[in-house]
Amino acid sequence: MTQDALRPPGTVFRHPGRHRVAVFALDGVIPFELGIPLRIFGAAESPETGDELYEVVTCGLRPGAVRTDADFSIVVPHGLEALAEADTVVVPASHELGPVFSQGLLPASLAAAFAAVRSGARMVSICTGSFVLAAAGLLDGRPATTHWTSAAHFQRLFPRVRVDPDVLYVDDGDVLTSAGVAAGIDLCLHIVRRDFGSAVANDVARRTVVPPHRQGGQAQYVRRPLPEPRLAGTERARAWALDRLDQPLTLRQLAERESMSVRTFTRRFREEVGLSPGQWLTQQRIEHARQLLESTDLGVDRIARQAGFGTGASMRQHLQVALGVSPTEYRRTFHTSARA
Template identity: 60%
Template sequence: MPAMTSRTTPDRPPHRVAVLALDGVYFFELGIPDRIFAGVEFAGVEGAYEVVTCAATADRTVATNTGITLTLHHGPEALESADTVIVPPYDLGRFTADLPEPVRAALSRIRPGTRIVSLCTGAFTLAAAGLLDGRPATTHWAVADQFRTMFPQVALDPEVLFVDDGDVLTSAGVASGIDVCLHLVRSDHGSAVANQVARQCVVPPWREGGQAQYIVQPMPPKGAAGTGATRAWALEHLDRPLALRELAAHARMGPRTFARRFQEETGTSPGRWLIQQRVQRARHLLETTDLPVDRIAAEVGFATAASLRQHLHAAIGVSPQAYRNTFKVRSGIPGAG
């Protein structure tokens, strides 16, 4: 996870995001970074990001997967000043393991320490450039076998939505591009701002990166009970221990049936889901209240402040106090308490 930064101030230059569009780029995913990062402005943080879309070649033309050719305002020189570089997905029919020289040359312009992100099949370009060697990564589950064959040196996990490996992040298909961009906003500016951006875009505010890409049964069969009502109830009672047996009883299922159906509907286990929700609630309280850490731990259902510290550090790598110092909501920011 990259080092957390404080809220942008008027005398601080914006974080520059360069989106590298390669031939065969998918229109939908190409627009995700600009849509998400521009939303930070609506969340009350002015001048946080500057997003530019660039080509790998000096003529600045890019053929899309729809047959439309784009002429962009920026060429590969935009990568030299980028703080974050994002490679959206493209038609793999245009991909070869030996990167075209213009693409390799463009990537060589990226400064050391720049945060690099791939969306979906963009991971193939990062892998071909050697940027994923020995690292954990993900891509769309449908091309996982092809990826493994071409890049055995990469620790591929095709089951998750995205992987944050510090200065390099990779995400799975389509909507997970939204997830990883919201994750970047959350890492840079905190959950209150990211939640505002998600609300502006009318998307779920938070899906944890380790959530499964492909959920076998997103909706229960007709006439069958689901776990949605119990999940909603659990969110209103996070201060309680909420053992599996209690959750199953609320859903009027046996524990084994409940656990299986929960996994089918959410892509994760009840215990892991509860920890994710407790950490997320704790982050919100750290940002928006002055409650002491032990009180927040009790509010979100962790037995002790030490337990909260352990889980928060496992999730985002910092202590509660460090997180609060970085992301405490100031007056004038939406959601300030």
């Protein structure tokens, strides 16, 4: 008989119909990152009924006080029993990871905690919480990310992990990792989008007053010496392009919106966004196509034209590269009627 079968029902989670999320708070936890899962998942509601879609609880190695990196502690109501019942486990960043951060070693207490996680549960880390997942062996052979300031150290400690220091988050199916601090918001919104579609994720983003999908990666937040004290931005060109995704747009047109040469515009754009203008445009078009596939019954060819891909064949190729699925497969999974 399994541990789950022996556990009395409803000992932690009280709503069987909701997706169960356990936020695992370790000593030294950073309050901002700790609060992200509840703020994002807790705002996700069914468009049809208004019911909450997630149940979020906070747990520790044991119930009771947990130190934070601020001048206060928190009291968590649950211990490892919450991990045994969760569908998703989130590990926020902590400043007291000890041998996990310094040597990549998992203490016996954390090993016992991961042994309590329910089989098949989705594992998520925010910021340097990825060190805990890596020390537990959950990232071996997988792509992952962490805060850009810790990425080189992370790679030295865990050479079997395929570290990408430039992205905001990495989705590897049942294990997901985010970059530093606010990238945890991006990852949690991505999870909501993956679980319940863009309409629900966009509603959560509006409620929490954040963009539903930030473009670019960590590269745009890495401090670099600037050649001039004040650089003109590329925001106007990006806003102009977003209103015209269905049209063929050239690099020269974008540069002219900012009164820059093509060369200067390309350099400034990459400094701000972390992508080339062409990569950014493709990413925007893919996102627009995804929203249309999810929320409309338009044919693939028409969506391709509205998203700026021109033909259905071109859109199929781009979605296959970016998402690993065809437009038809994506719609079958994420269309509103498929989730009803």
